[in-house]
Amino acid sequence: MLNGSSGLVVETSGRLLTASEFQNLANVPPEVEWFANIENANTRRAYKSDVQEFMRFAGIHQAEEFRLVKRSHLIAWRKQLETRVLEAATVRRKLSAVASLFDYLCECNAVPFNPADGVKRPNQGANEGKSPALGDEQAKAILEAPSPNTIKGLRDRAILSVLLFHGLRRAELCSLSVGDLQSRRGVVHFCVQGKGGKIRFLPVHPHSSQRISEYLERSGHGDKPDNALFRPVKNSTGGLENSLTGHGVYKDVVRKYAQKLGLDASAVCVHGLRATAATNALDHEADIAKVQEWLGHASIATTRLYDRRKTKPEDSPTFKVSY
Known part of the structure; x- marks a missing residue:
């Protein structure tokens, strides 16, 4: 018309x-x-x-x-x-x-001003993250906790590796499909769907690449790009094509192995592994702006919550005192 x-x-x-x-x-x-x-x-x-x-x-x-x-x-x-x-x-x-x-x-010009502007918000804890990060030895232990001899163990080893080496959110991990493993300039990347539908590409760490290969070889769905990358091992309805749920990743993977190792399960969550990855990257001199992109943060202020380089216990004057 x-x-x-x-x-x-x-x-x-x-x-x-x-x-x-x-x-x-x-x-x-x-x-x-x-x-x-x-x-x-x-x-x-x-x-x-x-x-x-x-x-x-x-x-x-x-x-x-x-x-x-x-x-x-x-x-x-x-x-x-x-x-x-x-x-x-x-x-x-x-x-x-x-x-x-x-x-x-x-x-929309529906109101003349924002009444929330100027309303003081509590700043207590605003400059530090709430999620506790694991120490290096704890992270190594949880990475090795699942059995390498069962399909569930291989899947869980791959999941924990992806979380600890890439800092993904729970929903981002669950949304990964086999086809989201993509080669870019000769390097395999994850195509990650982040908050607000934003896409970012993360190079796959060799540790995770090895564990994903071992898992897909056993599971047999590595040639099905539309399939969820991390699927249930067993399902009462018989369907195994759907992705794991976020609750399943927490309850049946992260919390399970934290309890197995005797870690405080209430302090170990999927977001805690994200905090661990971010803290470790910053501790090893990763650029904070790059870490912001890596984590998919809209603001670098959020990334700074994971920057605990100034609060390392070993750097405290406590351990400089000698009598």
Whole structure:
């Protein structure tokens, strides 16, 4: 169809919006648009919970009522959160969720300013990561913990190697397919789908390459690029093509071998292995900007949470004292 006034050609193949549907979408409140535009499922779930909590506190029942929110409402909510003795990081996240919503409302000219601006957030622990990193000997031990004689052991050895040598998030590991092992300039890389759908390519460490090869040779699905790289070994429904779940990676791999080694299972998680990889890379003089890209962080400030080079126990003056 040709619009005579603008010369714009409009493709009319496929289903078109009805006039009613068009009008309904035009009337969608920006608050709803903001939420629908959050791609990451984990972020969407957390932000939904946080915004709903603020709505309950403020007595907001309709999306339009967000336009009435002032800075004083958020300060009062922050004080209420603090009375619940929540961790500082949790309070910061909740305030950030609401601030993100109001940023979007400002962008849409739905509100004149962001009431979250200027609301002080707890800075306790803001400059250091919460996830404990394993020491080198602990990392070596957990890498060798799975049996090299069973298909599950070979799979778990490969998983732990990928986590500890590449610093992947749990969801990133689970989303890997066989076809995500790709050669670039003669070097095999992981094609990693990160947060927000961002793709990054990571060279595969020789340790992980060897373990993945051993696993795929035993599993027999190395020639199926569309198959999940890390699959269940057994499944009550009989289907083994699907990827492991994030919970399965934590419960049946990371926590299992941490307990086997007598490590504090509550302190060893998938994110703890990511922290271990980042800390180790920085300890061995990796450039922090490169580590930021490697981890898929949007901000280098997040990467700095893993930079513990100034807090090594062995460098403490404690061990310089001699009598």
